[in-house]
């Protein structure tokens with residue numbers, strides 16, 4: 001048993017005179033192990049192996065704070081262990097019921113001044129979560145963390161799949177950073193990032209032929225900032241705090257907390273295949289709901305006039321057309337984007353909301369988050385950052401029966417901004433409102449922490465295809481990354497699934513979609529998002545294949561289980577999701593050749609499934625196919641096309 005092995009390691013270490021003290025924590029299945037000790041200068045460090053193969057080499061740990069430093073000449077003086085075995089239900093994520101079994105070790109270090117720091121490691125089958133905790137001692141009840149010494153040192157054969165952090169206060173109306181940068185795949189560890197500002201989470205690494213590691217963090221609330229990886233330096237990716245210039249320089253870079261207190265969890269998902277990377281639930285395993293809601297939030301599908309018809313569509317008549325489109329598709333929602341305050345006004349908006357409700361369509365309304373930190377003029381502005389105005393506005397929204405808000409343009413990961421995210425969520429829940437964030441950071445456990453949180457953009461989303469042909473050209477490439485990276489750790493509000501050939505109001509010329517219709521249908525399954533605002537337009541009711549419309553009427557947005565069948569980030573992916581007793585298996589091909597796959601899909605063995613397929617010249621078809629009794633499936637996917645099987 002691991003606990004025994006684990007205790008043996010402690011004893012051996014304790015009695016060894018030549019080595020520093022050392023703790024080994026094994027996963028319950030013993031395949032993953034983490035070693036924690038101090039290096040020669042007494043700095044805490046950790047490493048990880050999977051099936052005996054090194055996946056993370058000795059990597060630095062420690063904190064520099066205004067109460068003292070917990071970095072050098074530290075002694076590992078104690079370890080407390082515990083086995084965790086919990087089952088929890090969670091809506092909105094890739095699976096609805098999770099069993100989390102982990103071995104936990106709380107390692108206590110002491111610095112030369114006698115100050116204590118705990119580092120807790122939770123090790124489960126394919127995940128390591130760790131965090132720092134500081135006690136209340138020496139009369140200190142608060143602390144500011146100047147810097148974390150946390151870093152990650154990968155074996156030399158490692159390549160990276162990363163998206164850079166950008167400079168602060170760049171982009172549209174000085175709103176960045178907003179996690180809207182392009183990925184570079186299979187890059188050498190030493191290749192610098194585009195802006196020299198490191199990388200945003202989540203960060204994927206391929207340890208050569210040995211396996212994969214996905215780095216991220218979870219449990220970030222108003223009590224800390226969001227972090228990222230700094231530039232690769234001396235063989236290590238250091239953890240980095242937000243940049244000084246974020247939010248126009250407002251708010252401090254260094255997070256502060258009351259004592260006793262803990263940092264967020266930093267997570268490593270580790271496997272010899274990509275399966276644990278795509279299927280991990282670690283973002284939710286180690287966090288708890290921060291409040292209970294008295295409201296019952298209903299997930300679902302919606303239309304969104306702005307994505308194809310842009311700002312000009314924010315008028316009464318055009319919005320009526322999108323309400324009618326939602327009604328025709330049986331969708332629950334329509335999302336009304338920026339400028340509704342100026343173009344329509346509150347009084348007529350009340351009337352439009354009533355009209356929608358009479359057609360069984362509910363409304364999400366857009367707000368700017370700002371604010372005093374960017375140049376946004378789209379309205380409504382200056383409401384969500386002020387608690388008095390915010391609560392007054394939310395009271396009005398509730399009185400109109402509005403079901404949710406989309407809040408845009410945050411532009412930073414400082415603790416000050418995390419407080420704003422949390423304040424909006426908390427006030428919105430008081431008024432029965434769901435919240436979608438755009439122009440924002442990634443969620444960090446928020447699906448579980450905040451009951452009314454339903455989505456974040458934090459990705460180069462569908463709007464970029466509308467703005468720029470380049471993003472149409474790389475759509476398939478990006479789509480094969482998200483199930484392994486961005487969307488694996490949290491809801492991704494991509495706002496996609498186009499059926500227009502041309503991405504504008506006329507659908508006649510302009511930015512051209514390069515992927516097939518069934519590719520688009522597949523993204524409705526690949527992109528996990530419990531409130532899906534699809535990029536449909538009223539013309540699609542008559543110009544899109546009926547097969548596609550029928551599919552989108554039926555496709556779920558909430559899932560009970562997610563399984564990776566096959567894939568490689570940047571090339572192709574086949575992913576299965578189950579809702580109730582129905583499986584959807586979605587495959588897409590980002591290469592320029594036909595992809596011939598031999599797949600094992602045991603849960604479809606012997607079943608007859610509906611197979612959707614196409615190529616760019618041939619209209620989508622759906623036909624029944626019978627899966628062999630052994631669950632083997634031969635699948636062919638055309639370039640930039642997709643396949644979906646529905647059982």
Ligand code: CA
Pocket residue numbers: 180438439457461463
């Ligand atoms: Ca955006």
